[in-house]
Amino acid sequence: MEIVRYVEPGAAEPRVGVRQDGRVTPVGFDSVGALLREPVATLREKLGPAGSEVDAAEVTFLPPVDGRTEVWAAGVTYERSRTGRVEESSAATIYEKVYDAERPEIFLKSVAWRLVTDGEPVALRADSKLDVPEPELAVVANSAGEIVGYTVCNDMSSRSIEGENPLYLPQAKIYSGACSVATGIRPAWEVDTSDLAITMRVVRDGEVAYDGETSTARLHRTLEELVATLFEPTDFPDGAVLSTGTGIVPEMSFSLAEGDVVEIEIEQVGTLTNPVVRGREPMTWLVDALERPGTRRKAQQ
Structure with a gap:
């Protein structure tokens, strides 16, 4: 269900x-x-x-997020994510320290209306040179901070912008087409999250350009810990979605390209497929979809 x-x-x-x-x-x-x-x-x-x-x-x-509900994300929650951030960054020790720190890295990812869903495009910033998808298990929490369910998230990221300076994280992570979630939320009482297989592949010109896999068993922090950190200082009257970080990070030699298709699957939770576009202009339809949500069907074709 x-x-x-x-x-x-x-x-x-x-x-x-x-x-x-x-x-x-x-x-x-x-x-x-x-x-x-x-x-x-x-x-x-x-x-x-x-x-x-x-x-x-x-x-x-439509994306199963609306109104005042926000999407947040956690970073450096898998060992591979720590390694990848160290590889790309001019301030590598920052990522090494946050992996083992008492306080996890959590940041705002998207407001509800800017989200895309299965079949709709995700975007690369026009001024970014190195970009990757980040397949992540997303936790859906209610206004009391209780875990209601789970969905699939693609936390798109500009490695070149974040790597230049960690303070550029918002620019690397928050823009039109930077966040996609699956169309469904699996109720928490139907999912065992202890060891969920997460797989991703990038298809380019009909062939697999990249594929990778991980498991939620490799998460360095518990889902409950991440949700508690998000809710401790802030009220979320309509709940929140928290994407819990990625354990699949391509080598520095790989970058997404316009025309690629990103395919993500999380065991027991769902699948998410998005074609890739470049720049702001191909995502302007999101503004029209605010008033006419039915027009999103064209973006999904």
């Missing part, structure tokens, strides 16, 4: 529902943000049907 956000043909407003066995059934929440105000103890009972089911192939799926 997956919690989803979608638009039916001809409808103006998104709905929240449950996807299972190729069908989508609406539930009694008008937004995912409202759903994330619900305690985990009662949420399971409230995901019952609140309308007629529809064929999943007939609807347009």
Whole structure:
């Protein structure tokens, strides 16, 4: 079962529902943000049907994040991520220290409206020379900081910009097309996160240009620790999504290119596929999708 956000043909407003066995059934929440105000103890009972089911192939799926819900990300949570950051950075010791530090690295990644989802493009900054996708397990937490579920995240990153100076992290990580999440949220009570296989491949001109794999068993910090760190100083009235870092980092000789396709799969959680574009202009449709979410179907084709 997956919690989803979608638009039916001809409808103006998104709905929240449950996807299972190729069908989508609406539930009694008008937004995912409202759903994330619900305690985990009662949420399971409230995901019952609140309308007629529809064929999943007939609807347009949206990112399962809306309203005031934000996406944050953690960095240097896998040993491979530490190694990769050291390789690229002019201030390598910073990444070595944060890996073992008491305080994890956490940063804002995206507001809800700027997210893309499965089939939609992710982007490279026009002024970046070295870029990579970062496949990550994302934790979905409610307003009380309880883990509600999990989804797949692609935390796009400019290695050349961040490597030039760690203070450029926001520019390397936050821009249009920099964050993609899968269309569904797997409920926490259906997933065992202790050892989930995470795989990624990049397809270029019909052939695999890069592939890699890791497991959540290699996470240096617990999911609960990361969520607690995020919520300790800040209120999230409509919950938050926290992407938990990557254990798959290509060698410095590899960079994404316009036209590539990034394919990510996380065991028990889902899949995420995105074509790659370059620059700001190919992502301007996100502004139109604010008022007309149904137009996103064109971006997914």
